[in-house]
Amino acid sequence: MLAVPVFVDIDPRTFNLDLAQVEAAITPHTKAIMPVHLFGRPVDMTQLMEIADRHKLIVIEDCAQATGAEWDGKKVGSIGHIGCFSYYPTKNLGACGDGGAVTTNDPEIAQTIRSLRNHGQTGQYVHEAIGVNSRLDAVQAAILQVKLRYLDQWNHQRQAVAERYRQLLEPISHVICPQEVVGGKSVWNQYSIRLPRPADIVETTNLKWRDRVKQALMQQSISSTVYYPLPLNRQPIYASLGYHPEQTPVAEQIAQEILSLPMFPELTQEQQEQVAYGLKDSVFQVVSEY
Numbered sequence: 001m002l003a004v005p006v007f008v009d010i011d012p013r014t015f016n017l018d019l020a021q022v023e024a025a026i027t028p029h030t031k032a033i034m035p036v037h038l039f040g041r042p043v044d045m046t047q048l049m050e051i052a053d054r055h056k057l058i059v060i061e062d063c064a065q066a067t068g069a070e071w072d073g074k075k076v077g078s079i080g081h082i083g084c085f086s087y088y089p090t091k092n093l094g095a096c097g098d099g100g101a102v103t104t105n106d107p108e109i110a111q112t113i114r115s116l117r118n119h120g121q122t123g124q125y126v127h128e129a130i131g132v133n134s135r136l137d138a139v140q141a142a143i144l145q146v147k148l149r150y151l152d153q154w155n156h157q158r159q160a161v162a163e164r165y166r167q168l169l170e171p172i173s174h175v176i177c178p179q180e181v182v183g184g185k186s187v188w189n190q191y192s193i194r195l196p197r198p199a200d201i202v203e204t205t206n207l208k209w210r211d212r213v214k215q216a217l218m219q220q221s222i223s224s225t226v227y228y229p230l231p232l233n234r235q236p237i238y239a240s241l242g243y244h245p246e247q248t249p250v251a252e253q254i255a256q257e258i259l260s261l262p263m264f265p266e267l268t269q270e271q272q273e274q275v276a277y278g279l280k281d282s283v284f285q286v287v288s289e290y
């Protein structure tokens with residue numbers, strides 16, 4: 001039987017799940033909690049594991065965007081019962097194609113995962129479950145083995161880039177920068193700012209405030225991306241679960257405000273200054289158009 005996902009709203013400071021809402025969503029049917037360390041910023045795993053232990057639940061960490069991130073000095077993916085990693089090319093540790101890994105300290109879970117990644121095979125040509133073809137391609141593995149040596153260095157560079165962005169962008173009106181949360185060490189897969197529409201501005205066209213700023217940025221050849229325009233619980237695939245926007249108002253609001261700026265380890269101070277000046281100009285331009 002397929003599991004039914006139950007969503008809770010997000011924390012506006014971290015864009016991660018709102019831990020204050022997790023406990024209320026737990027029912028006798030609940031089997032596991034799946035925190036996503038979104039954009040490379042870790043969930044408060046101390047609090048989350050306390051909740052999970054109290055209810056004897058498995059924790060599956062989604063570390064796809066957070067390889068190398070830490071909570072309270074421990075790497076994400078080593079705190080819950082299972083950690084899931086993606087090596088898609090845009091990730092902090094990216095292959096040249098698809099790839100991923102699952103971590104666990106539980107030998108039984110490890111055996112199940114090993115079997116499931118190979119069509120449920122448990123012995124040569126013996127299949128005890130319906131699995132998938134999710135073997136890590138040898139070429140990707142070879143590439144990842146080399147790139148792994150540089151992961152810490154690249155993550156430190158991303159942290160320096162994020163700090164420079166904070167200094168450059170914090171003084172700009174109508175821009176909210178992401179903050180590092182005490183206890184967490186982010187690896188900044190994305191640097192995502194919030195652009196809340198100023199209270200005195202009324203939207204007169206279909207194009208939203210944030211999208212107009214994005215467009216103005218593009219006119220200066222600065223690309224930016226909306227991760228993500230639609231909250232997960234309102235994706236068409238989950239329509240049958242019947243979620244309404246009012247149930248997750250923070251996720252709805254952040255989806256209207258979020259904008260991810262260029263972020264990669266080699267981004268230079270000069271390039272970041274260009275982004276900051278471009279953003280300041282764009283916000284000013286859009287304000288004056290209303």
Ligand SMILES: Cc1ncc(COP(=O)(O)O)c(C=O)c1O
Nearest residue numbers: 036062064065086087088099100
């Ligand atoms: C948060 C998150 N979870 C899961 C995934 C899925 O990873 P993959 O495409 O390697 O299966 C991604 C990849 O985009 C992701 O960003």
